[in-house]
Amino acid sequence: MGVIDVSNVSFSYDREIVLEDINLSIDKEDFLAIIGPNGGGKSTLLKVILGIYKPKKGSVKVLGKEPCKNLSHIGYVPQNTNVNTDFPIKVLEVVMMGHIGGKRPLFGYGQDEIACAMGALAQVGMQAYADKKIGSLSGGQRQRVMIARALCAHPSILILDEPTASIDVAGQRDIYELLRVLSKSVTIIVVSHDISVILEYANKVAHINKRLSFHDISNKEETFHTHGKSGHFCEVELLQMLGSKSNCNVCEPVEKWRTEP
Ligand SMILES: Nc1ncnc2c1ncn2[C@@H]1O[C@H](COP(=O)(O)OP(=O)(O)OP(=O)(O)O)[C@@H](O)[C@H]1O
Numbered sequence: 505m506g507v508i509d510v511s512n513v514s515f516s517y518d519r520e521i522v523l524e525d526i527n528l529s530i531d532k533e534d535f536l537a538i539i540g541p542n543g544g545g546k547s548t549l550l551k552v553i554l555g556i557y558k559p560k561k562g563s564v565k566v567l568g569k570e571p572c573k574n575l576s577h578i579g580y581v582p583q584n585t586n587v588n589t590d591f592p593i594k595v596l597e598v599v600m601m602g603h604i605g606g607k608r609p610l611f612g613y614g615q616d617e618i619a620c621a622m623g624a625l626a627q628v629g630m631q632a633y634a635d636k637k638i639g640s641l642s643g644g645q646r647q648r649v650m651i652a653r654a655l656c657a658h659p660s661i662l663i664l665d666e667p668t669a670s671i672d673v674a675g676q677r678d679i680y681e682l683l684r685v686l687s688k689s690v691t692i693i694v695v696s697h698d699i700s701v702i703l704e705y706a707n708k709v710a711h712i713n714k715r716l717s718f719h720d721i722s723n724k725e726e727t728f729h730t731h732g733k734s735g736h737f738c739e740v741e742l743l744q745m746l747g748s749k750s751n752c753n754v755c756e757p758v759e760k761w762r763t764e765p
Contacts, residue, residue, distance in 0.1 A: 505565075505568055506529035506530050506531050506532075507530055507531065507532050507534075507566070507567055507660065507661055507691050508528070508529070508530040508553060508564070508565070508566055508567075508661065508691075508693075509528075509529050509530075509563075509564070509565040510526050510527060510528040510529070510549075510552075510553065510562070510563075510564050511527060511562050511563050511564075511565075512525055512526075512527060512561060512562035512563070513525070513526040513527075513552060513559040513561065513562035513563070513564060514526070514559060514560050514561040514562060515545075515548060515552055515557060515559050515560055516560060517548075521714065522545045522548050522714065523545045523548060523549060523552065523559075523712070523714065524714050524715050525561075525562075525715065526549065526562070526712075526715070526716045527716070527718075528710055528716060528718060530661075530691060530693065530708070531691075532660075532691055533687075533691070533707075534691055534692070534693075534707060534708050535683070535684070535687045535691075535692040535694075535705055535706045535707050535708070536691075536692065536693045536694070536706060536707075536708045536709070536710060537694055537695075537696055537701045537702050537705070537706035537708070537709050537710070538550070538693065538694065538695045538696070538709075538710045538712060539695075539696065539697070539702065539709060539710070539711050539712075539743070539746065540711050540712040540713045540747070541713055544712045544713040544714065545712045545713070545714055546665075546695045546712050547583060547665055547695065549710075549712055550580075550663055550665055550693070550695060552564060553566070553571060553663070553693075554571055554575070554578065554580060554663070555570065555571030555572045555575060566578065566661070567660070576657060576659070577659055577660045577661055578659050578660075578661045578662075578663060579602075579651075579654030579655055579656075579657065579659035579661070579662045579663070579690075580654060580662075580663045580664075580665075581647075581650050581651055581653075581654050581662070581663070581664040581665065581667055582665050583665035583666045583669065583695075590639060591638075591639070592637055592639075593637070593638055594634070594635055594636065594637060594638065595625070595630065595633050595634050595635070595636050595637075595638055595641070595649050596618070596621055596622070596625070596634040596635065598638050598649055598650075598653055599621040599624055599625055599634075599649060599652045599653045599656055600613050600617060600618070600621045600656065601653060602621075602624070602652070602653035602654060602655070602656030602657055603617055603620070603621075603656055603657060620656060620658075621634075621652070621656055622634060624652040624653070624655040624656045625649070625652045627652065627655055627686070628648040628649070628651050628652045628655070628682060629648065629682070630645065630648050630649055630652060633645065633649075642675070643670055643671045643672075643675065644671045644672070644674075644675030644676075644678060644679060647667055647668070647671060647675075647679055648679070648682065650667075651664070651667070651679075651682065651686075655686075655690075659690065660690060660691060661690065661691040661693065662683075662686060662690045662691070662692050662693070663693045663694075664683070664692075664693070664694045664695070665695045666695050666696060666697065667679055667683075667694060667696075668680070668696065668698060676698060676700075677700075680698075680700065680701060680704070680705050683705065684705055687705075694706075699743075702721065702746070703724070706721065707720070707721060707722040708720055708721065708722075709721055709746050711743075711746045711747045713747060717746060717747055719746060
């Protein structure tokens with residue numbers, strides 16, 4: 505059993521099928537990159553995993569149970585987290601919103617919850633900013649705070665939907681380095697258009713374009729080989745390869761590295 509098991513899942517919002525017969529098993533130690541074209545169904549798959557949408561066919565299990573029964577094990581950082589930067593709320597208060605059942609008033613948190621939120625801020629290297637206004641931070645710093653908010657409830661799985669969109673290149677790298685550290689203790693699932701995630705950080709890739717192509721890329725040398733011709737591996741080639749069922753139509757055998765869940 506994986507931490508997340510998606511079995512034969514199909515989903516449509518209306519008549520048109522958005523996800524078709526998806527099978528995916530994510531293990532505890534995985535850093536999974538979900539890639540694919542715009543409109544391919546990446547965010548929809550995340551929402552099906554989170555139990556926001558129910559599959560029309562098939563099933564999703566989070567730690568062996570329906571997503572709604574184990575939601576507390578998942579930390580979620582949605583796409584384009586909208587923080588009203590004019591709203592005078594402090595970083596610590598944003599993080600404390602991540603407490604499960606955090607229905608208490610903003611200023612009614614206990615010492616334990618404050619300590620826990622400070623711990624989450626420390627995990628993302630932002631404890632020194634606890635009393636700063638959220639609006640005074642850079643995009644990359646704000647995203648770290650959003651990750652701290654998701655970590656506040658001590659999840660075992662962290663799901664991030666395009667966490668580096670609208671962050672500069674240096675900031676993007678910092679976020680992925682942070683995820684690399686977090687991945688030692690938390691399963692990471694990240695939707696990204698950033699090729700460096702695949703090349704440097706992820707050990708598994710799920711390419712979604714209605715259907716899924718799943719690849720174990722733990723062995724980078726074996727996966728991203730260049731047939732001994734040059735050191736260059738073209739990004740377009742790479743994405744085509746990950747979108748297809750096999751890695752390379754030149755080298756044999758292709759089945760060696762491909763993993764069918
Ligand atoms: N709430 C919705 N109602 C109806 N159709 C939707 C809804 N959300 C998404 N879709 C459609 O479902 C398909 C998949 O969308 P989804 O957002 O999952 O793709 P994506 O791969 O995450 O795209 P992007 O890379 O652009 O964020 C698209 O055709 C989209 O128009």
